[in-house]
Amino acid sequence: MKSIRMSHWLLIALGGWALLMSLWITAGEPGTYSRQPLWIALVPLMLIGGWFAMDALTALGESLNSKPAIRAVNLAIPAVFAALILVLWQLIVTGFAVPQVLLPAPSTIGVTFITELQTLAQDFAQTWLKAVLAGWIIGCGSGFAVALLIDRSPFLQKGLLPIGNIMSSIPIVGIAPIMVMWFGFDWQSKAAVVVIMTFFPMLVNTLAGLHASDNLHLNLLHTYAGNRRQTLWYVQLPAALPFIFNALKLNSTLALIGAIVAEFFGTPIVGMGFRISTEVGRMNMDMVWATILVAALAGSISYGLLALLERRLTFWHPSTRANG
Amino acid sequence: MFKSLQKSQAAALTLMVLALLVIWYIGALWLNSDLLINGYERRNIDWSFSQLVADAYSMKRPLLPTPDQIGAELYKSIFDTKIDSKRSLVYHSGITLSSTLLGFVMGGLLGILLAIGIVHNRTLERSLMPWVITSQTIPILAIAPMIIVVLGALNFTGVLPKAIISMYLSFFPVTIGMVKGLRAPDKLHMELLATYSASGGQLFRKLRWPTALPYLFASLKVAIAASLVGAIVGELPTGAQGGLGARLLSGSYYGQTVQIWAALIVAAVLGAVLVALVGVLERKINRRMGVAA
Numbered sequence: 001m002k003s004i005r006m007s008h009w010l011l012i013a014l015g016g017w018a019l020l021m022s023l024w025i026t027a028g029e030p031g032t033y034s035r036q037p038l039w040i041a042l043v044p045l046m047l048i049g050g051w052f053a054m055d056a057l058t059a060l061g062e063s064l065n066s067k068p069a070i071r072a073v074n075l076a077i078p079a080v081f082a083a084l085i086l087v088l089w090q091l092i093v094t095g096f097a098v099p100q101v102l103l104p105a106p107s108t109i110g111v112t113f114i115t116e117l118q119t120l121a122q123d124f125a126q127t128w129l130k131a132v133l134a135g136w137i138i139g140c141g142s143g144f145a146v147a148l149l150i151d152r153s154p155f156l157q158k159g160l161l162p163i164g165n166i167m168s169s170i171p172i173v174g175i176a177p178i179m180v181m182w183f184g185f186d187w188q189s190k191a192a193v194v195v196i197m198t199f200f201p202m203l204v205n206t207l208a209g210l211h212a213s214d215n216l217h218l219n220l221l222h223t224y225a226g227n228r229r230q231t232l233w234y235v236q237l238p239a240a241l242p243f244i245f246n247a248l249k250l251n252s253t254l255a256l257i258g259a260i261v262a263e264f265f266g267t268p269i270v271g272m273g274f275r276i277s278t279e280v281g282r283m284n285m286d287m288v289w290a291t292i293l294v295a296a297l298a299g300s301i302s303y304g305l306l307a308l309l310e311r312r313l314t315f316w317h318p319s320t321r322a323n324g
Numbered sequence: 325m326f327k328s329l330q331k332s333q334a335a336a337l338t339l340m341v342l343a344l345l346v347i348w349y350i351g352a353l354w355l356n357s358d359l360l361i362n363g364y365e366r367r368n369i370d371w372s373f374s375q376l377v378a379d380a381y382s383m384k385r386p387l388l389p390t391p392d393q394i395g396a397e398l399y400k401s402i403f404d405t406k407i408d409s410k411r412s413l414v415y416h417s418g419i420t421l422s423s424t425l426l427g428f429v430m431g432g433l434l435g436i437l438l439a440i441g442i443v444h445n446r447t448l449e450r451s452l453m454p455w456v457i458t459s460q461t462i463p464i465l466a467i468a469p470m471i472i473v474v475l476g477a478l479n480f481t482g483v484l485p486k487a488i489i490s491m492y493l494s495f496f497p498v499t500i501g502m503v504k505g506l507r508a509p510d511k512l513h514m515e516l517l518a519t520y521s522a523s524g525g526q527l528f529r530k531l532r533w534p535t536a537l538p539y540l541f542a543s544l545k546v547a548i549a550a551s552l553v554g555a556i557v558g559e560l561p562t563g564a565q566g567g568l569g570a571r572l573l574s575g576s577y578y579g580q581t582v583q584i585w586a587a588l589i590v591a592a593v594l595g596a597v598l599v600a601l602v603g604v605l606e607r608k609i610n611r612r613m614g615v616a617a
Contacts, residue, residue: 051447058447074450081451102474158333159340170592171553174568177576177584181387182355256463264560265576280473292462299461 008052015049018042019087026094033095043091050084104286112286113293119275120294127272128298130187131259135194140251142195143202144244148232151210161207167200176262187271190262197258198251205247209240242317245310252302256295348391355387356380389582397586410566413590419567420555421594423483427490428551432544434491435498442499443506443532444524453503460496464489468557486558486567493554494547498540505539506532534613541606548598556591568594 061073093105150156183189263273405412559569575584
């Protein structure tokens with residue numbers, strides 16, 4: 001085990017003190033740094049302390065043996081990093097009295113998030129529960145179904161795959177205004193955008209996955225006289241799972257982007273995209289950032305849940321086993 | 325004859341495109357006819373099917389324009405208009421392209437730098453890597469317009485704000501790909517360089533970097549497409565003076581569907597061309613480095 005030197009401990013402690021001190025100084029009237037620039041000197045001290053804290057945690061993580069402890073340390077390191085960034089943001093905004101319109105402080109955003117929880121929940125229900133979820137399920141489902149259908153037809157694949165690849169380099173969000181014209185202002189038009197955005201990644205990935213099965217396994221099924229359905233179920237689909245989950249995860253982010261951007265082109269008076277565009281117009285940046293926080297949480301949580309499900313279903317895959 | 329046709333990529337693609345065109349024309353008739361029939365009935369005009377077809381394919385603001393209408397609009401706005409006119413798609417593409425490329429270069433550099441840091445420093449890897457991944461689950465594209473508006477309030481307009489969005493979207497694939505690539509060197513090769521007592525810099529220049537190049541180009545192709553999407557979405561808010569995104573928005577405000585579709589087609593072609601250009605660059609560099617194509 002690499003032991004941590006005494007001087008490092010001292011730097012970490014000094015950094016922690018600098019962090020608390022800076023927060024305490026800037027907590028009062030905004031603009032402390034503009035009036036007394038000397039206090040800025042604490043900030044580099046804080047960052048250096050933070051760096052050595054993460055360094056110490058890394059060393060600690062490498063010396064540990066128990067799995068839960070390693071996992072906890074692996075969570076703690078990025079948490080320290082995020083905390084440093086948040087504190088830095090807070091200090092800059094309050095210390096230099098940055099106007100609200102430009103960039104609200106994290107504490108302001110947090111307060112707005114809690115006080116406006118009801119409005120945010122309604123927006124979330126309109127955008128995520130209706131448009132994103134419906135569009136994501138239909139888009140991924142149809143992409144998967146079409147991939148299964150054309151898996152056995154090289155001719156159709158040769159025609160569809162180039163189109164699918166071209167579609168991935170096209171800004172599909174651009175069809176949002178057209179969909180709003182076709183399907184009206186409510187969530188159906190947003191779901192339609194999401195369907196189109198998610199269809200091709202799913203199709204291309206599923207097809208690649210269905211072709212990724214091991215030849216040995218296919219031959220084995222052949223010697224067992226397995227029919228087409230059995231081959232698909234026992235060999236092709238399991239081998240395709242990592243690819244399918246890649247598409248599902250990618251699509252979960254794409255879907256949220258599609259729905260929010262589509263709302264810029266017309267929406268009833270509820271929804272996350274609507275909230276962002278109107279509150280920008282009213283210069284209520286704290287509300288905008290609170291909505292972004294909701295979007296970030298929704299995006300990360302759905303990604304995380306899918307990743308968890310993937311680990312459950314592909315426990316046998318080398319890439320999962322390698323990470324313990 | 326039929327067998328060989330079945331195996332050819334070109335035949336499959338042609339058939340697919342033809343099928344798409346047929347579906348498109350049927351769809352245009354189907355979508356546009358509702359409006360037309362309503363109009364006929366309001367004006368008490370007797371109509372026949374052939375008249376309906378003719379009208380559906382020549383509407384001024386159709387729900388779904390036909391490919392030939394879009395083609396005509398494309399021709400008009402690319403060749404028949406002066407390049408510096410606000411109606412020229414070349415002018416708007418130029419604006420979009422400039423911020424796309426600037427954002428792509430910045431994102432590529434940032435991605436490579438991050439990857440180098442992550443590969444060489446365990447602490448940086450542990451603290452940064454989770455956030456690099458999380459950064460992409462945040463629908464940044466959705467808040468892009470807001471960033472533009474805020475920066476615009478600061479008198480900070482022009483190419484740079486849009487390029488920043490493109491950068492945010494394009495650094496991620498580069499970082500992920502390069503971390504993989506810089507770690508890709510064969511263990512034997514690493515040990516060989518160690519026996520030569522190569523310095524860290526030499527190890528990087530002579531082994532890690534060349535090994536990572538194929539990974540770099542694969543990610544650059546993804547990154548440049550993402551960069552274009554970022555630039556177009558960044559142009560959506562009214563703050564932007566031009567660009568394909570602004571063209572999309574103004575088309576949607578005034579119900580100019582043909583204009584929207586024309587801008588979309590140009591964006592699609594632009595995306596495909598940019599990706600292809602990166603592919604050409606890749607082949608050139610591969611050849612120079614002696615990698616067999």
